[in-house]
Amino acid sequence: MNTTYDQLVNDLAPKKFGWRGNTWIAVLVIIIIIGFYSYIQQLEHGLVITGMRDYALWGIYISNFVFFVAVSLVGSLITAILRLSYVQWNTPLTRIAEIVAVAAIIMAGLTIIIDMGRPDRMLNLFTHGRLQSPIIWDVIVISTYLVISLLLLYYPLLPDFRILSKYFQKDAQVRKWYGRLSLNWTGNHKQRRIYSNSIRALSIMIIPVAFAIHTVTAWLFETTYRPGWDSTNFGPYFIAGAFVAGTSAVIIVMFVLCKVYHLENYITDNHCDKMGKILVLLCLVYLYFNLNEYMMPTYKSTEEEATHLRSLFTGQYARLFWTAIIGGLVLPVIILVFPQGRKPLPLFIVSLAVVLGAWWKRYIIVIPTLSHPFLPIQGVPESWRHYSPTWMEWSITFATLASALLIITFLVRFLPIIPIHETAQERNIVEPSSTNSL
Amino acid sequence: MEKENNSDNKTRRTFVERGLKAGLLTIASGALLAKVFGKSENKKSEETIELMSTDGTLLQVPLSAVEHTHEKKSNYNPREGFPNRKFVMVVDLAKCRNARKCQSSCNKNHYITGENAWIKIYKMQDNEKSAPYWQPTLCQHCDEPPCVKVCPVDATFKRRDGIVLIDNNRCIGCRFCMAACPYSVRIFNWAEPWQGETAEHTHYSPDYAGVPSQKGTVDKCDFCPHMIDKGELPHCVSACPNDVFSFGDMYEDTVANGSGQSFKLSKLLKDRAGYRLMENLGTQPSVYYLPPSDRVVDFEEGLKNYTEFKSVDKPEGV
CATH class of the missing domain: 3.30.70.20 (Alpha-Beta Plaits)
Known part of the structure; x- marks a missing residue:
């Protein structure tokens, strides 16, 4: 691979969208507009437009929120953990992972506001916040994680912005913007020291914060007495599941970008192979936590737990439950242990199944528990016993998912998807006319 | 059941009155303790009234202590609740x-x-x-x-x-x-x-x-x-x-x-x-x-x- 510097920059610089890109954006925007309309209805009429009622008091807004938090964790895995363990091959994936993480964490924050009965009083969280409530912990760690994720996305971009500012010499406007964003990066010794030190510091910082966001999200449920949530396993169980969801989300984005931008020179079969192996490991860890989560209560079968578990194993939620476990975890492991299964296309398809399974898994965690309270459900309309989301609720949820994809698309349009500077360094490609980049 | 309260057949109003009084006594006895431990030398020359504590013993309480902690309606705060009640x-x-x-x-x-x-x-x-x-x-x-x-x-x-x-x-x-x-x-x-x-x-x-x-x-x-x-x-x-x-x-x-x-x-x-x-x-x-x-x-x-x-x-x- 004797790529020249110009060719490298040319390959990796952000490009204007063609008709496919514009159609994609149009579709996302339409979905968001429909969701926005539903949300206006919700603001006007209240949460009555959803399928939630006094027993099913949380629904897909909350399970979707958990999903977003889960996906956002991947930023810390791919960038931080792999970076700190001196893995080299992950360079082309770091930016994709950080972009996915930033989009997911922004949407997690917005989704939780959508679920609020009184979003107009959101500031009460800051003016009247009480530290013993896990929601306040969530507010603190999610905003911290958002800041660290943004920085971890931004710092490695500094040299790339400089490169892009040079590359887009003809377009004064674009050049000026990239120049500003590069914060006068010249690549001198001092700058490079600050640059690598701060990235390293952020990589270390983001790991405990990432663990905190998902542990706290697990605690939102675990702090209650309800069967199915009352588990000491919940923190690690959620984190294990989050890595599964996030990794497969990155694989999907990686595959699509690779195909659309013809990046086969940079995102190779080798990357797919490695990511596939990681996904197998993560799925196995998550399956292990699932075993703990469901086996021990089944063994004891206390009255409340047994009712709950019956609804999952053989009852109302059985189809969803087994599809999520088998289709979203067991089968992917079986497919991905074979080298053929880790080729780009099969890996992509498996990852889609894993992400879908992960979304429904959160539904399975949030909703069934609520239909088995300690006291019987009596004297309320029959429909209150079950939860089925309304189309408005779905449209709002789809709009949040579309918004996450739109944020990813927007960032992909303006940022180099693969770090140019780092790739050049790794491949020992030197900027021909450069005097100060060494 | 019936036996133990046939003598106790009070109206609702008397129950509440009694309640308020007893509540007052509780405060008063608390205040008394504070007084006693605070400055015991004040105790002698003051006028006292006789009050009964919750366990049934009679106490001599200085009048000033009772007045001092008197329950005022205006003090009621919906976030704090009624003082000395449960x-x-x-x-x-x-x-x-x-x-x-x-x-x-x-x-x-x-x-x-x-x-x-x-x-x-x-x-x-x-x-x-x-x-x-x-x-x-x-x-x-x-x-x-x-x-x-x-x-x-x-x-x-x-x-x-x-x-x-x-x-x-x-x-x-x-x-x-x-x-x-x-x-x-x-x-x-x-x-x-x-x-x-x-x-x-x-x-x-x-x-x-x-x-x-x-x-x-x-x-x-x-x-x-x-x-x-x-x-x-x-x-x-x-x-x-x-x-x-x-x-x-x-x-x-x-x-x-x-x-x-x-x-x-x-x-x-x-x-x-x-x-x-x-x-x-x-x-x-x-x-x-x-x-x-x-x-x-x-x-x-x-x-x-x-x-x-x-x-x-x-x-x-x-």
């Missing part, structure tokens, strides 16, 4: 025949609309072999309330007099309290409550829940502080035709039912083996239940009012 309720399951008057009175007086009810009467049966019974269930006003613990904005709070309330002007509608409550007593205003003019035009205070209710916030039983303030019993207590409910102050060790009978709380709980719901969770409820043994009513009688899926009776005019 409200409790006793629900006698042996007497409940699912008449549902508690529910309709509660719904009417709190202007509850829609399918909601803050007090529910469950048809219970602990196991196949044991007899079924009716269990009126309202907010248990726990001393370790899980709902208050999880509230992110201090909208639901615990008062010094034991009552757990919701500030509907502060609630953000996250419904975490509803998830945390093991007794399923909290309800959410999913839509605009449309309560009619009476409720909607009244000035809001957290100690009169439902007046008015607000869309997007949580509601529940408030133990009727607005009635206690007037010296009356909560709506469910006075509405029950079977004297299932008794309400009172734990510090006075007295509870009274809707017919005006009063009982010594500790004796009642001891004699009838009173218990609390889900004691194992450590929530320390303020509502005690008397087991449905030696029943004075027939369980079957309640079945005609029982509707498994149909919602509550709605108050008239809504």
Whole structure:
């Protein structure tokens, strides 16, 4: 691979969208507009437009929120953990992972506001916040994680912005913007020291914060007495599941970008192979936590737990439950242990199944528990016993998912998807006319 | 049961009067202790009055101490509650025949609309072999309330007099309290409550829940502080035709039912083996239940009012 510097920059610089890109954006925007309309209805009429009622008091807004938090964790895995363990091959994936993480964490924050009965009083969280409530912990760690994720996305971009500012010499406007964003990066010794030190510091910082966001999200449920949530396993169980969801989300984005931008020179079969192996490991860890989560209560079968578990194993939620476990975890492991299964296309398809399974898994965690309270459900309309989301609720949820994809698309349009500077360094490609980049 | 309170057949008003007095005594004796330990030399030359403490001993209390701590109505703060009181309720399951008057009175007086009810009467049966019974269930006003613990904005709070309330002007509608409550007593205003003019035009205070209710916030039983303030019993207590409910102050060790009978709380709980719901969770409820043994009513009688899926009776005019 004797790529020249110009060719490298040319390959990796952000490009204007063609008709496919514009159609994609149009579709996302339409979905968001429909969701926005539903949300206006919700603001006007209240949460009555959803399928939630006094027993099913949380629904897909909350399970979707958990999903977003889960996906956002991947930023810390791919960038931080792999970076700190001196893995080299992950360079082309770091930016994709950080972009996915930033989009997911922004949407997690917005989704939780959508679920609020009184979003107009959101500031009460800051003016009247009480530290013993896990929601306040969530507010603190999610905003911290958002800041660290943004920085971890931004710092490695500094040299790339400089490169892009040079590359887009003809377009004064674009050049000026990239120049500003590069914060006068010249690549001198001092700058490079600050640059690598701060990235390293952020990589270390983001790991405990990432663990905190998902542990706290697990605690939102675990702090209650309800069967199915009352588990000491919940923190690690959620984190294990989050890595599964996030990794497969990155694989999907990686595959699509690779195909659309013809990046086969940079995102190779080798990357797919490695990511596939990681996904197998993560799925196995998550399956292990699932075993703990469901086996021990089944063994004891206390009255409340047994009712709950019956609804999952053989009852109302059985189809969803087994599809999520088998289709979203067991089968992917079986497919991905074979080298053929880790080729780009099969890996992509498996990852889609894993992400879908992960979304429904959160539904399975949030909703069934609520239909088995300690006291019987009596004297309320029959429909209150079950939860089925309304189309408005779905449209709002789809709009949040579309918004996450739109944020990813927007960032992909303006940022180099693969770090140019780092790739050049790794491949020992030197900027021909450069005097100060060494 | 009958024997121990035939001499005690007081009206409701005397119960409350007695309550206030006893409350005063409690403060006074507390203040006395403080005085005694504070500056004992003042004690001799002062005029004293004779007061009885909660354990029945007579005390000489300086007059100034009594005046000093005198309970003033204007000091009442809906977030703090009534000073030196601790409200409790006793629900006698042996007497409940699912008449549902508690529910309709509660719904009417709190202007509850829609399918909601803050007090529910469950048809219970602990196991196949044991007899079924009716269990009126309202907010248990726990001393370790899980709902208050999880509230992110201090909208639901615990008062010094034991009552757990919701500030509907502060609630953000996250419904975490509803998830945390093991007794399923909290309800959410999913839509605009449309309560009619009476409720909607009244000035809001957290100690009169439902007046008015607000869309997007949580509601529940408030133990009727607005009635206690007037010296009356909560709506469910006075509405029950079977004297299932008794309400009172734990510090006075007295509870009274809707017919005006009063009982010594500790004796009642001891004699009838009173218990609390889900004691194992450590929530320390303020509502005690008397087991449905030696029943004075027939369980079957309640079945005609029982509707498994149909919602509550709605108050008239809504």
